[in-house]
Amino acid sequence: xxxxxxxxxxxxxxxxxxxxxxxxxxxxxxxxxxxxxxxxxxxxxxxxxxxxxxxxxxxxxxxxxxxxxxxxxxxxxxxxxxxxxxxxxxxxxxxxxxxxxxxxxxxxxxxxxxxxxxxxxxxxxxxxxxxxxxxxxxxxxxxxxxxxxxxxxxxxxxxxxxxxxxxxxxxxxxxxxxxxxxxxxxxxxxxxxxxxxxxxxxxxxxxxxxxxxxxxxxxxxxxxxxxxxxxxxxxxxxxxxxxxxxxxxxxxxxxxxxxxxxxxxxxxxxxxxxxxxxxxxxxxxxxxxxxxxxxxxxxxxxxxxxxxxxxxxxxxxxxxxxxxxxxxxxxxxxxxxxxxxxxxxxxxxxxxxxxxxxxxxxxxxxxxxxxxxxxxxxxxxxxxxxxxxxxxxxxxxxxxxxxxxxxxxxxxxxxxxxxxxxxxxxxxxxxxxxxxxxxxxxxxxxxxxxxxxxxxxxx
Numbered sequence: 001x002x003x004x005x006x007x008x009x010x011x012x013x014x015x016x017x018x019x020x021x022x023x024x025x026x027x028x029x030x031x032x033x034x035x036x037x038x039x040x041x042x043x044x045x046x047x048x049x050x051x052x053x054x055x056x057x058x059x060x061x062x063x064x065x066x067x068x069x070x071x072x073x074x075x076x077x078x079x080x081x082x083x084x085x086x087x088x089x090x091x092x093x094x095x096x097x098x099x100x101x102x103x104x105x106x107x108x109x110x111x112x113x114x115x116x117x118x119x120x121x122x123x124x125x126x127x128x129x130x131x132x133x134x135x136x137x138x139x140x141x142x143x144x145x146x147x148x149x150x151x152x153x154x155x156x157x158x159x160x161x162x163x164x165x166x167x168x169x170x171x172x173x174x175x176x177x178x179x180x181x182x183x184x185x186x187x188x189x190x191x192x193x194x195x196x197x198x199x200x201x202x203x204x205x206x207x208x209x210x211x212x213x214x215x216x217x218x219x220x221x222x223x224x225x226x227x228x229x230x231x232x233x234x235x236x237x238x239x240x241x242x243x244x245x246x247x248x249x250x251x252x253x254x255x256x257x258x259x260x261x262x263x264x265x266x267x268x269x270x271x272x273x274x275x276x277x278x279x280x281x282x283x284x285x286x287x288x289x290x291x292x293x294x295x296x297x298x299x300x301x302x303x304x305x306x307x308x309x310x311x312x313x314x315x316x317x318x319x320x321x322x323x324x325x326x327x328x329x330x331x332x333x334x335x336x337x338x339x340x341x342x343x344x345x346x347x348x349x350x351x352x353x354x355x356x357x358x359x360x361x362x363x364x365x366x367x368x369x370x371x372x373x374x375x376x377x378x379x380x381x382x383x384x385x386x387x388x389x390x391x392x393x394x395x396x397x398x399x400x401x402x403x404x405x406x407x408x409x410x411x412x413x414x415x416x417x418x419x420x421x422x423x424x425x426x427x428x429x430x431x432x433x434x435x436x437x438x439x440x441x442x443x444x445x446x447x448x449x450x451x452x453x454x455x456x457x458x459x
Contacts (some may be wrong), residue, residue: 051082054413055324060374061413071186078137089130095122103445109202119148152252155293169230180217189312189332203448208398215259236269263291267321282314358384397438425454
């Protein structure tokens with residue numbers, strides 16, 4: 001199952017509005033087009049399509065944290081199957097939650113919610129997820145955000161992949177069309193699929209974020225090519241184009257606090273891989289660059305040129321590679337360095353510095369016990385140039401850091417599951433801040449406790 005980022009946008013189209021229904025019609029047309037590519041062989045959602053339980057692809061028996069098999073399945077275009085016809089590959093998920101913050105939030109946690117202790121239907125999602133041809137597959141999500149009351153096209157990754165040989169070694173190459181930088185990445189050390197895999201949309205979050213850290217999610221469309229050579233070297237290059245206002249409205253992305261752009265943004269990725277029987281290691285880098293108008297009122301609508309250079313690493317240990325329910329240790333780390341520049345006249349008009357930097361670091365580790373109980377912990381930190389007229393924080397600093405503790409319980413999704421078409425994830429998560437938007441004074445007021453129930457049903 002995918003990671004879904006819960007936006008805190010105020011307002012938005014309600015499910016019954018004309019823009020929301022136009023989105024439903026748009027998505028239905030997409031499903032028909034995908035299905036028509038291979039009308040004689042409509043395949044099911046991933047677990048049924050492969051004949052494998054959720055635990056084969058996902059650590060903890062529930063996504064989006066991938067096992068080696070899951071990464072291979074994604075890189076090969078979502079096409080692996082048991083050769084049987086299981087019908088149209090549709091799936092439905094629902095997320096509901098309870099959020100408690102250390103201090104009530106003045107004016108309410110979000111429009112229509114109390115200042116504290118809120119129950120919410122976070123997400124309702126419909127997926128087309130599986131193969132559409134012998135070498136092509138798709139992951140496409142239509143989402144209703146119950147907090148923002150907004151229907152939209154969420155994460156999308158459509159692929160074509162083929163195997164061959166290069167310099168006497170096996171090579172896999174593919175093409176991807178997607179709508180969020182790193183949504184196509186098979187490792188959980190990059191932003192879109194990184195820990196935490198779901199979090200509260202009703203809890204305060206720091207203002208400063210790098211460009212690649214999902215601030216452009218679903219607001220761009222990109223096409224790229226990738227390859228895996230000798231199961232050792234991964235290379236990828238993409239180019240993204242910011243969607244105009246008409247396309248943003250058509251896909252349900254009404255203007256909100258996210259970064260906005262209509263320019264082209266190049267993206268590149270490289271990684272070195274190593275697999276043993278019980279171990280997997282990856283060390284890589286990725287870069288994204290483009291001109292954007294930062295969201296959240298930052299820079300008051302003035303354009304900024306941003307370049308993000310990031311490093312990442314993944315390590316996994318499988319206690320018994322022959323069992324999908326064996327204990328698994330997973331660790332991920334990422335470091336993102338962003339440089340941002342404004343025109344001299346724009347900086348002067350804003351009363352801000354013409355250049356800034358922002359560093360984000362995250363490291364997490366989890367241990368999945370029998371693909372059922374998975375405790376996780378993460379440390380995160382963001383630091384950068386102090387400039388109150390640029391960041392908009394109370395004391396001008398973007399610095400924040402803290403920790404996330406989580407325990408997830410997944411009773412099904414294993415070979416002996418009584419419900420092969422259904423899965424459930426219950427989790428409790430605690431977020432604690434040492435600094436928040438530049439200060440340690442009162443940072444703990446933003447601490448929050450989050451209980452979530454995530455269900456998945458395959459049709």
